[in-house]
Amino acid sequence: MSKEEGASSVGLSETEAQLRLQQDGYNELPRPERRTPLRIVLEVLREPMLALLLCGGLVYLLLGDLREAMLLLAFGAISVVITIVQETRTERVLEALRELTSPRALVVRDGERRRIAGRDVVRGDLLVLAEGDRIPADAVLVSAHDLAVDESLLTGESVPVRKQAIETPVAEASLTEKAALADHRPGGDDLPFVYSGSLVVRGEGLAEVDATGPRSEIGKIGLSLHGLQQEPPRLQQQTARLVRLCFLGGAAISLAAVLLYGTLRGDWLQAMLGGIAIGMSMLPEEFAVVLTVFMAMGAWRISKARVLTRRAAAIEVLGSATVLCTDKTGTLTQNRMSVAELRLGDGTSMRLVSSQAVPVGAEFFELARCSALASSPEPFDPMEKALHVFAQASLPEDDEIPGAWTLIRTYGLRPELLAMTQVWQSSQGVFASAKGAPEAIARLCKLDGADQDAMRDAVAAMAKDGLRVLGVAAAAYDGEALPSSQEGFPFRFLGLVGLADPLRPHVPEAVAECRSAGIRVVMITGDYPATAMAIAGQAGLDVNEVATGEQIKLADESGLEALVRNVNVFARVLPEQKLRIVQAMKRNGEIVAMTGDGVNDAPSLKAAHIGIAMGGRGTDVAREASSIVLLDDDFGSIVASIRLGRRIYDNLRKAMAFIFAVHVPIAGLALLPLVFGLPVILGPVHIAFLELIIDPVCSLVFEAEREERDVMSRPPRRADAVLFSWALVGWSVLQGGIAFVLIAAIFVVALRSGIPPDEARTLAFIALVVCIVALVLANRSFSASFVSAFFRPNPALLWIFLSIASILAAALFWPPASSLFRFGPLHLDDLMVTLGAGLLVLTALELLKPLWGRRLRF
Numbered sequence: 001m002s003k004e005e006g007a008s009s010v011g012l013s014e015t016e017a018q019l020r021l022q023q024d025g026y027n028e029l030p031r032p033e034r035r036t037p038l039r040i041v042l043e044v045l046r047e048p049m050l051a052l053l054l055c056g057g058l059v060y061l062l063l064g065d066l067r068e069a070m071l072l073l074a075f076g077a078i079s080v081v082i083t084i085v086q087e088t089r090t091e092r093v094l095e096a097l098r099e100l101t102s103p104r105a106l107v108v109r110d111g112e113r114r115r116i117a118g119r120d121v122v123r124g125d126l127l128v129l130a131e132g133d134r135i136p137a138d139a140v141l142v143s144a145h146d147l148a149v150d151e152s153l154l155t156g157e158s159v160p161v162r163k164q165a166i167e168t169p170v171a172e173a174s175l176t177e178k179a180a181l182a183d184h185r186p187g188g189d190d191l192p193f194v195y196s197g198s199l200v201v202r203g204e205g206l207a208e209v210d211a212t213g214p215r216s217e218i219g220k221i222g223l224s225l226h227g228l229q230q231e232p233p234r235l236q237q238q239t240a241r242l243v244r245l246c247f248l249g250g251a252a253i254s255l256a257a258v259l260l261y262g263t264l265r266g267d268w269l270q271a272m273l274g275g276i277a278i279g280m281s282m283l284p285e286e287f288a289v290v291l292t293v294f295m296a297m298g299a300w301r302i303s304k305a306r307v308l309t310r311r312a313a314a315i316e317v318l319g320s321a322t323v324l325c326t327d328k329t330g331t332l333t334q335n336r337m338s339v340a341e342l343r344l345g346d347g348t349s350m351r352l353v354s355s356q357a358v359p360v361g362a363e364f365f366e367l368a369r370c371s372a373l374a375s376s377p378e379p380f381d382p383m384e385k386a387l388h389v390f391a392q393a394s395l396p397e398d399d400e401i402p403g404a405w406t407l408i409r410t411y412g413l414r415p416e417l418l419a420m421t422q423v424w425q426s427s428q429g430v431f432a433s434a435k436g437a438p439e440a441i442a443r444l445c446k447l448d449g450a451d452q453d454a455m456r457d458a459v460a461a462m463a464k465d466g467l468r469v470l471g472v473a474a475a476a477y478d479g480e481a482l483p484s485s486q487e488g489f490p491f492r493f494l495g496l497v498g499l500a501d502p503l504r505p506h507v508p509e510a511v512a513e514c515r516s517a518g519i520r521v522v523m524i525t526g527d528y529p530a531t532a533m534a535i536a537g538q539a540g541l542d543v544n545e546v547a548t549g550e551q552i553k554l555a556d557e558s559g560l561e562a563l564v565r566n567v568n569v570f571a572r573v574l575p576e577q578k579l580r581i582v583q584a585m586k587r588n589g590e591i592v593a594m595t596g597d598g599v600n601d602a603p604s605l606k607a608a609h610i611g612i613a614m615g616g617r618g619t620d621v622a623r624e625a626s627s628i629v630l631l632d633d634d635f636g637s638i639v640a641s642i643r644l645g646r647r648i649y650d651n652l653r654k655a656m657a658f659i660f661a662v663h664v665p666i667a668g669l670a671l672l673p674l675v676f677g678l679p680v681i682l683g684p685v686h687i688a689f690l691e692l693i694i695d696p697v698c699s700l701v702f703e704a705e706r707e708e709r710d711v712m713s714r715p716p717r718r719a720d721a722v723l724f725s726w727a728l729v730g731w732s733v734l735q736g737g738i739a740f741v742l743i744a745a746i747f748v749v750a751l752r753s754g755i756p757p758d759e760a761r762t763l764a765f766i767a768l769v770v771c772i773v774a775l776v777l778a779n780r781s782f783s784a785s786f787v788s789a790f791f792r793p794n795p796a797l798l799w800i801f802l803s804i805a806s807i808l809a810a811a812l813f814w815p816p817a818s819s820l821f822r823f824g825p826l827h828l829d830d831l832m833v834t835l836g837a838g839l840l841v842l843t844a845l846e847l848l849k850p851l852w853g854r855r856l857r858f
Contacts, residue, residue, distance in 0.1 A: 011108030011126040020122040027121045027137055027196075027212035029219055040084050105136040108206075125209045131380040133200045138216040139207035141165045141192045146412030146420065147203035148381060149194055152329045153597070154186040154217060155526035159337075159468050160201045160381060164415060166192035185574070186217060187526065190415055201381040203412065221575055221602055250667075257671055290655045290702075297703050298648045305640050306631040314627035318610045319645025321519055321593040322716045323585055324638065325604070328525035328532060330597045330614060331635060332539055333501040337386040340467055341498035342367055343458050345451070360394045367495045368394045370474045374422050374435035377407060383468065383499050387435075405431075411486045419444060421486045423477070430477040432489045438496060441471030444486060445493040458496055466534025467498035500531075503538045506636040511540040513639050517646075518715030524570045524578050524604075532571040542568050549573045552580060560584045578604040591716065595630075595638060612638060639712075647707040649717070650782075655702035656724055657732045658779045662694055662772055664736020665743055669764065672744055679757035681747060681764050690772070697776055697800055704796040705780060731852050735778065738844055739771040742837050762812070762823040763830055769808060770838035773801065778845040 012020075105118050108126040118136035121127070127139055129147070141147070147163040186195050194207055196216040213219050262268040299309040309315055329335050342364050343349040350360060360368060372391035375384035408430070411421040419436025434444055438459045442452050455471070462469045473491040483489060514521050521541055525532050529546045536543045547563055549572040555563055564584045573581070582604045585592045594604050597614035605611030605626045613626035614633040630637050669681045682690075747764040751757070776797070812823060 010111040012122070012124050013110050017109060017120075017122050017125065020124060021120065024123055024215075025213055026119040028119045029214060037084065041080070106130075106133070121209060121212060123209055123212055127207045127209060129194070129200050129205045129207060131200055131202060131204070131376075135194050135196055135198050135200065135207075137196045137209045138211035139194050139209045141194060141205050141207045144192075144205035145203050146410075147205045148201050150199040150201050150382070151186045151195060152335065153197050154195055159383070159527075161187065161191075162189040162413065162418075163194060163203075163205065164190050164192060165205070202376070202379075202384070253667070253671070257675075260675070290652065290659070293700075294648055294652055294655075294703050298644060302641055302644055305637055306634075307637050307641055308629040308631060309627070314610050315641065315645050315648060317591070317645070318593060318628070318641050319643075319647070319649045320591050320716050320721075321610060321642060321645075323520045323522055323590045323592050324514060324642075325522045325524055325582060325585070325592060325594045325608070326635070327596040327601055328523055328527055328535055329501060330633070331595050332503060332507050332523065332535060334504055335501060337382040337468070337499045338502050339386055339390040339497060340500040340502075341462055341465075342495065343462070343498070344495040345455075345493050347454070347458075349458075359396070364495075365395055366474070367472055367497065370433040370494055371435055371470070371472045371497050373424060373431075373433035373474075374420065374472060376410075376422075383470070386499055387497070409482055417443070417486065419471075419486060421489065423482060430482075432475045432477055432491070434473045434475075434486060434489075434491060435470050435497075438469055438471040441473050441491075441493065444489070444491045445473050446491075447493060451493070455493075455496070462496065462498040463530055464534075465498070465500075466528075466531035467500050470497045470499065471495075472497060500534070503535060504635055506634070508538070508540045510636045510639045513712055514642070515540075515542075517642065517712045519642065520568065522564075522568050522570070524573050524581060526573055527571060529569075529571040532569050536569045544568065546571050549577050552577045557584070557587075561588055564588065575601075575603055579607055582607050593638070593642075595635070597633070612641075643707065643712055646711045647705075650708055650711065651702045651705045653723065653728060654705065654779045654782065657728055657735075658697070658702065658775055659694070660724075660729065660732035661735035661739075661775050661779070662690075664733060665740035665768060665771065666690060668736075668740040669743060669747075669768065672747075678748075678751065679761065681761055690768070694772070697772075700796045701776065701794065701800055702779075704794055706792050706794070708781065727852075734848070734852070735775055735841075735845055739768075739775065739841050742841060743767045743771060746833065746837060758823060759825065759830075762826055763834065765823070766808070766812075766826070766831070767834040767837045769804065770834045771841050773804070774838040774842040774845070778842055778849070782849075 104115060105121050105125075106113055106115050106128040107121065108114075108128060113128055118134075121136045125137075126142075127136070129135065135149070141163055142165055144163050144165045148160040149163055150160045184191065184193050186193075186198070194205075195218065196212075197218045211217075211219075295315065298315045302309055302315060326332055339352060341349065341351050342360065344363065344367065348363060350364060368391045371387045375381070375387050379385050379388060405424045405426045407422060408425045409423040411423075411434075413420050413436065417436075417440050419434050419440035421432050421434040424431045424433070434441060438455055442455055447455065459469050472494045474494055475489040475491045477489055511521050521539075523532060523536050523539075523541060526549075529548060533543060533546055545567055546569045547567045548570070551563070552560060552570070552573065560580060561584045564581055565588060570577075570581060578601065582592055582594055586607075586609070591610075592608040593610040593612060594601070594608035595612040595614070596602075596605055601613075605613060610628065611626035612628045612630060614630055628641060666682065672678060673680045743764055746767050747760055750760040750763050755763070780792075780794075780797075812818065812826065
């Protein structure tokens with residue numbers, strides 16, 4: 001398009017543009033309300049687990065136990081701070097990414113070209129499009145010259161599509177033509193429509209805006225997200241139910257103990273104190289501590305791998321994923337074209353195994369050189385960029401493309417001849433180089449029937465491997481004037497160049513690790529079936545067949561559920577069809593993780609159990625719809641996130657088993673004196689001290705535990721698996737029961753031996769603390785023995801044990817603390833008894849673990 005042609009179009013007046021801006025609003029998607037730090041605080045405080053944690057602290061405050069109340073509230077405050085800092089940081093990064101992707105637009109208004117903000121573009125504006133421009137709104141082309149647009153963010157196709165101007169202006173079109181124009185979608189060559197968010201990679205044009213903001217294709221996808229609800233975190237629901245049951249059970253037992261002791265013995269004050277002690281021993285506030293701290297610490301750990309967690313609970317859910325649905329372009333592949341194969345006219349071929357350009361044989365020099373000469377000297381088109389990079393790397397230094405040559409004319413692509421020619425002037429004369437669709441190059445070279453058949457066979461073989469195939473030709477020209485069309489040059493056929501969007505380097509390893517972990521990887525792309533099959537094969541996906549968007553369109557709900565059960569590659573899929581695929585998988589009982597970077601991925605990202613967006617190349621819409629954002633766009637980071645999610649869930653179950661187990665002897669020792677009329681063993685101060693041990697142990701020690709050896713070699717847990725299974729409950733009760741029986745026996749025997757109650761209480765309490773340490777060591781791993789777990793370093797464990805020993809020593813030997821705890825003096829043989837009790841518990845559990853451990857697996 002010439003400047004004169006552009007200037008002849010006056011465009012809107014500034015007054016009309018402002019009027020339409022008031023009518024239609026700004027050209028931007030309705031943004032979700034920004035998550036300010038205050039809003040994040042309110043969201044965190046509404047979390048049921050944290051609310052329970054704070055309520056537990058208030059209960060202790062009402063009971064008069066200030067120390068335990070402050071401890072509990074401090075844990076809540078720390079968890080709030082960790083979560084707020086992490087999520088605020090995430091929102092700041094997303095805001096920065098959003099600002100980077102805000103385009104500007106060149107429009108014609110009042111007959112003049114003006115550069116304005118993309119959000120100020122209105123319906124009816126004339127957009128001036130050139131190479132490298134990000135299109136700010138949906139528009140109809142009124143003129144176009146050799147225009148090609150990258151629509152991969154909307155369609156998933158890695159190859160740019162050709163555009164041509166509309167033949168009949170919309171205002172002059174018939175009703176039938178207007179209906180056909182209204183029913184258009186991104187993708188496909190030689191259409192007159194361009195779409196917001198796509199990128200001009202070649203040529204120039206003038207387009208009239210027909211849709212802005214939420215009315216554009218990108219806007220419709222954004223608006224569709226409002227009707228989708230994100231999956232609620234199942235883990236929080238399960239934990240809330242468990243805590244509720246434990247709380248009601250503990251309250252009932254406490255009330256029964258108070259009534260029993262008061263009625264039988266008449267000492268209601270002692271009964272109330274004992275009841276409070278039992279209630280405190282059974283109030284499961286550690287569950288809330290553990291869940292909140294585990295999720296916050298998990299988000300912090302995963303951020304070190306350049307993965308942002310927008311919703312902390314998503315990390316744990318990711319560990320249970322059974323299906324990982326991934327886009328192709330920009331996710332599995334690098335979204336940049338590279339030369340993959342060369343074929344000469346005589347059948348000689350060369351396949352490049354690496355996406356990095358390498359030197360080639362001398363017989364391929366002319367083909368490499370002319371493919372670059374047939375491209376723009378400063379290309380935006382990804383294929384032309386790949387041809388330049390390949391030529392520079394492949395040709396020897398003394399045979400590089402001459403910089404002294406001058407480009408004197410370009411013959412662009414035409415719908416009737418899909419080839420372009422660049423004409424160069426040098427000291428040796430005029431030289432023409434052409435590239436384009438193989439059939440167009442065959443026509444320019446006037447190939448005979450046999451040569452054309454051979455070329456078609458070669459093209460079919462290359463296309464089967466998913467390659468984009470270009471023909472290349474060259475001609476020397478000695479005429480006085482250049483011909484009016486490309487057909488006027490005496491071209492000779494040089495060969496074929498196959499280009500591909502190369503796979504990311506670590507994708508095959510990541511896919512193999514997913515397979516060993518029992519996770520099915522499914523590719524869903526808008527690209528063509530042959531390309532999808534080729535990439536799937538390179539990535540190592542299990543490819544039985546390819547299902548197309550047309551099959552999905554025709555399938556009913558039950559048919560689609562059967563289809564997604566067996567097919568791992570979906571091609572030519574539209575955004576709404578991606579959403580149907582994800583929903584069908586969910587109905588099949590799958591836990592679905594969906595990755596993507598384009599606008600076309602956003603609805604399925606939000607509908608999936610876990611949405612994973614690409615932060616580098618990804619769009620705002622995709623990032624807003626996701627739970628997790630990969631800053632480095634590395635598919636391998638997803639596997640690292642899955643590994644961490646499984647580790648978190650494993651460690652969470654270990655912590656829960658420990659919490660349940662440790663409350664059995666505590667509750668038993670609080671209840672024992674009330675039932676049998678023995679001296680009180682545990683009062684509120686003792687239980688508060690034990691909570692000082694239990695809370696840090698279960699939230700810090702177990703959270704820091706390393707992953708199990710088989711963490712990525714076992715299948716995902718079942719979708720209906722509960723956090724606290726009956727096998728885990730039985731294992732916890734068994735552990736706690738063994739410890740309780742041993743400690744109760746020590747206490748009773750000590751009293752029967754004539755030891756004073758204070759010394760017997762001290763002996764039982766020390767034995768309880770040692771048994772708690774034994775329970776920690778036994779629960780570090782469900783599969784490995786204590787000995788092997790001992791050699792897995794856990795710095796938090798060492799520091800916690802040293803702290804416990806120091807505090808316990810102070811309580812025993814510092815008189816003010818001894819009187820507070822009502823401890824009596826202990827002798828060396830007494831301490832040996834307590835240590836022996838802990839060793840006996842540990843030995844018994846280690847002997848039972850191989851018998852019970854298999855039931856504790858998923």
